[in-house]
Amino acid sequence: xxxIDNILEHYSWQGIALVVILVILFFVQLYYxxxxxxxxxxxxxxxxxxxxxxxxAISAIVVARGEDENFLTSELPLLLTQQYDNYEVVVVYVGGxxxxxxxxxxxxxxxxxLRLTRMGGNERLYITTKQALNVGxxxxxxxxxxxxxxxxxxxxxxxxxxxxxxxxxxxxxxxPAVPQFExxxxxxxxxxxxxxxxxxxxxxxxVRGNIYWAPRSNxxxxxxxxxxxxxxxxxxxxxxxxxxxxxxxxxPERIAVVMSPHSIMVERRPDEWREWIDLMRFxxxxxxxxxxxxxxxxxxxxxSRMLFLLVALTTMVVMPLEVxxxxxxxxxxxxxxxxxxxRRTARKLGERNIAWRYWIFDLLGPTxxxxxxxxxxxxxxxxxx
Numbered sequence: 001x002x003x004i005d006n007i008l009e010h011y012s013w014q015g016i017a018l019v020v021i022l023v024i025l026f027f028v029q030l031y032y033x034x035x036x037x038x039x040x041x042x043x044x045x046x047x048x049x050x051x052x053x054x055x056x057a058i059s060a061i062v063v064a065r066g067e068d069e070n071f072l073t074s075e076l077p078l079l080l081t082q083q084y085d086n087y088e089v090v091v092v093y094v095g096g097x098x099x100x101x102x103x104x105x106x107x108x109x110x111x112x113x114l115r116l117t118r119m120g121g122n123e124r125l126y127i128t129t130k131q132a133l134n135v136g137x138x139x140x141x142x143x144x145x146x147x148x149x150x151x152x153x154x155x156x157x158x159x160x161x162x163x164x165x166x167x168x169x170x171x172x173x174x175x176p177a178v179p180q181f182e183x184x185x186x187x188x189x190x191x192x193x194x195x196x197x198x199x200x201x202x203x204x205x206x207v208r209g210n211i212y213w214a215p216r217s218n219x220x221x222x223x224x225x226x227x228x229x230x231x232x233x234x235x236x237x238x239x240x241x242x243x244x245x246x247x248x249x250x251x252p253e254r255i256a257v258v259m260s261p262h263s264i265m266v267e268r269r270p271d272e273w274r275e276w277i278d279l280m281r282f283x284x285x286x287x288x289x290x291x292x293x294x295x296x297x298x299x300x301x302x303x304s305r306m307l308f309l310l311v312a313l314t315t316m317v318v319m320p321l322e323v324x325x326x327x328x329x330x331x332x333x334x335x336x337x338x339x340x341x342x343r344r345t346a347r348k349l350g351e352r353n354i355a356w357r358y359w360i361f362d363l364l365g366p367t368x369x370x371x372x373x374x375x376x377x378x379x380x381x382x383x384x385x
Contacts, residue, residue: 015323018319019315019319019326022308022311023330025304025308025311026308026330026334029308029334029338030334030337032300033334033337033338033342037200037344037345039204039207040203040348041341041344041345043207043348045169045257045259050168055086055168056142056164057086057087057141057142058084058086058087058163058164059087059089059090059145060079060145060146060147060148060160061089061090061092061145061146061147061148062076062079062147063092063094063129063132063133064094064104064150065129065132066094067095067097067100072107074153075150075151076089076114078157080113081157082113082154082157082159082161083160083161084161086142087113087164088113088114088141088142089115090117090136090139090140091115091116091117092119092135092139093116093117094118095120096120115140115141117136117139119131119132129238129241130238130241134232137223140223143223144167144220145220146160146163146220147216147217147219147220147242148218148265149216151217151267152217152218152265152267152268153265154264154266155263155266155350156261159262159264161262162260162263163220163258166220166258167222167256170253170254171222172211172246172249172256173219173258174206174214174215174220174246174255175214175215175218175259175260175264176203176218176259176263176265176349176350177199177215177217177264177265177266178195178266178349178350178351179191179192179195180266180267180269182271186357186360188269188271189357189360190360190361190365190368191269192351192354193358194368194372196346196351196354198213199349200345200349201298203259203348204297206255206257209252210252211246211247211250212290212294214243214246215265216283217265218263218265219242225254229248232245233248239282239283239286240289243290244286244290247290247294259348259349261350264349277371281372284372284373302366305362305365305366308334309363312327315327316328335359335362338358338362339355339358342355
């Protein structure tokens with residue numbers, strides 16, 4: 001009796017269908033991890049043709065909302081001591097604390113790279129981030145504009161120099177950011193990996209010429225391009241400058257993705273699960289405005305992963321021994337491919353030491369992503385303004 005006849009005799013066509021679905025889902029997963037993500041770790045910015053031969057003068061713009069001592073004492077000093085000659089840091093301070101503003105003024109007097117302006121927001125007149133960025137762009141002296149945020153700092157003092165290479169090859173530049181937690185626990189590992197997976201999907205699409213998201217702390221474009229598009233869109237949202245606007249302006253020939261240890265931004269994250277979930281949901285507010293096709297790539301990876309594991313588990317419970325062994329072999333093969341590719345892509349995106357615990361995220365990742373996607377209240381959204 002043949003293998004197929006054995007399945008038909010014991011489990012009818014339902015058994016055949018289960019095996020076929022398992023194999024199809026295996027190849028869907030193989031497509032993502034062995035083909036799609038492969039384009040990410042094989043990508044090299046330097047292979048692209050230069051549009052400009054000379055190094056570009058850079059303006060790095062950051063909106064400082066309120067009084068953040070860590071920004072004043074750690075993040076801003078690193079921005080001001082970059083190993084690059086022709087650049088400036090434009091800080092737009094939104095707040096009314098004159099003592100804090102005085103400390104910023106003191107730094108300006110001590111450092112030739114700092115340009116400072118102030119906007120006095122209050123409870124009755126809320127100044128959006130896009131309004132503040134408009135002021136920063138008008139204050140900037142140079143055509144090539146980088147954007148970052150408080151709560152993030154460059155990995156080292158070569159950030160501006162490395163990002164400038166992107167502007168030699170494109171008018172829209174993006175680079176990775178990695179989350180930083182105070183504690184190293186299983187919980188924070190899941191948080192890290194959820195953000196890594198999101199970044200990997202977005203950067204994979206970007207190197208293929210389709211930007212739909214970039215970290216708020218690590219992107220840029222030229223002033224000429226900004227002026228030609230009449231500035232930011234979706235002005236009703238205090239978000240979207242890094243995704244909705246980039247979707248509108250980023251044609252494939254304009255895109256430069258910079259992936260180097262020197263181009264990485266490190267973003268502070270809360271260790272508490274509830275706070276982190278609320279922050280991720282706040283950033284996901286703009287996804288409601290994405291084109292329907294944009295989220296398909298990420299949803300198919302997450303959905304096919306969950307279905308593959310469920311179908312494999314079902315197969316190993318109800319099918320004959322030889323089919324169980326086949327399902328187990330596919331699970332093991334897929335896992336080794338996934339971990340290998342995860343290690344390769346993690347290096348490109350600034351993550352390290354993720355492989356030995358990857359099985360945790362492989363099993364629980366879809367649940368974490370579902371929690372982030374769950375509908376959240378206006379109170380949650382306004383808490384992170």
